[in-house]
Amino acid sequence: MKSKKIKAIIFIIIITASLSFLFYNLSFQPDTRELRAVVKEVNDSEISGSGVQKFGRQLVQVEIKEGKFKGETFNASNHLIGNFAWDYRFSEGDEILVAISETESGEIRAVIALDIYRQGWILVLLALFIILLLLYARYIGLKALFSFIGSIIIIWKVLVPGLLNGLNPLLFTTFVLIILSALILFSIAGFTKKGLAAFFGTSLSLLITIILTIFFGNKLALDGMSAPYVGEMLAAGYFNLNVRDIFYAAVVIGASGAAMDIAMDMSTTIKELKEKRPDMEMKDLIKSGFNVGSDVIGTMTTTLLLAYAGGYLTLMMAFMTRTTTLRRIFNLRIIVSEILRTIVGSIGLVIVAPITTIFAAWLYSREFKLKDIKDKFLKN
Incomplete structure (x- = not known):
């Protein structure tokens, strides 16, 4: 009975790790279009508006931190549309996500500043949840983690695309x-x-x-x-x-x-x-x-x-x-x-x-x- 439980634990660990790896590679791995960068300089001269609602374009100089452009510096645009849910004004030193558009010949067409880079802290928070879950629930926590990751994949890769189709x-x-x-x-x-x-x-x-x-x-x-x-x-x-x-x-x-x-x-x-x-x-x-x-x-x-x-x-x-x-x-x-x-x-x-x-x-x-x-x- 004990050996069966050990085999079940090993099987769930393998499946959970495989699902986690699959989900991470399909959804979080960087590509050439969206890369992590650090803001070096900001220019707010093209921003207008009254009160807290701002419109226009914030110009930011960024240094790319990953991918084939790692170490290079670009001028990027941060477009503000007056929507508090989407707009964010960057400051010097912020770690952000940028989108890089290239021509077929490989020339840079545009660099757009998207948002603050938050993925790292999300992973820290997720790791904290997993550690506490396993410490308290142990074997049941491991099975719960398997169902948790499996549910995320089904929702993101099956439910949402099906509804959009x-x-x-x-x-x-x-x-x-x-x-x-x-x-x-x-x-x-x-x-x-x-x-x-x-x-x-x-x-x-x-x-x-x-x-x-x-x-x-x-x-x-x-x-x-x-x-x-x-x-x-x-x-x-x-x-x-x-x-x-x-x-x-x-x-x-x-x-x-x-x-x-x-x-x-x-x-x-x-x-x-x-x-x-x-x-x-x-x-x-x-x-x-x-x-x-x-x-x-x-x-x-x-x-x-x-x-x-x-x-x-x-x-x-x-x-x-x-x-x-x-x-x-x-x-x-x-x-x-x-x-x-x-x-x-x-x-x-x-x-x-x-x-x-x-x-x-x-x-x-x-x-x-x-x-x-x-x-x-x-x-x-």
Whole structure:
């Protein structure tokens, strides 16, 4: 048994390292178009505007720190469009990312200063997360890391390209979320009764959440145009996208993570109860599970509210400065969109707890082992 666990750990380490290497090489490795540089001089003479909103061009002299231009100095342009989310004025000594455009003959056509180079500190933060996860959760933490990296790759390399290519947002997102749920839950719990109960509860809750999102989203006349960066996506030429259904898909994605958490909590609770008290009947397991679930849901619902409120804290502050009436606030499309996210997500949490509890109690009350079923299936 111990040797099997050691082999499993080695296998997960190899797969996790391979996925990490693949993702890093596909997404973070520098190329000749975007390179790290250091600002040597700045010139703000071509910047205009009043107050904090600035327009124009900041001229910066940069020294390239990597790639074939390493050590060379170029004059770069930093274009300011008056958009606080995209604009950044550089200072001498800043480490930044620049885009270098070349002609077919290899001559430099233009050098554009893009933004502050933050990738290094992102990797430090990620390393801190991995270290703490492994120190606390050990073997389970290793499996969680595998599912974490696998989920990032599936979202970035499968979900996002699929949506941009015009696949049906709700159907495709549902398919991807079911795959993700299986990856996350079975990698943590294994192909056990606990994992199966959590997966069943998550999947059924996901389908109910989709139905609620479509029904109330249509009733509230939400078209998805209030979602962040929709304008930029349309400006890039993706006019064929169903923005409303993409927004609905985003609502479901946001609710799925918390639903998986609750489903695993409830299936683990039933498993522990049955192991400590093998004589407990199904109705007793359900009753105890409901008692635990009510407390978990009580805090998780508020947690979901705080998560969404944190994302739109500055928006609420802006409303407060303008003394906007509550009637006006609760009829604004952007606010109603977030209300839909919060309430539908909370309903998903309320639904997933009893579904998972009942199914888990039924599974643990049956006299069969999933391993025997799997072996029988493979033989046939």
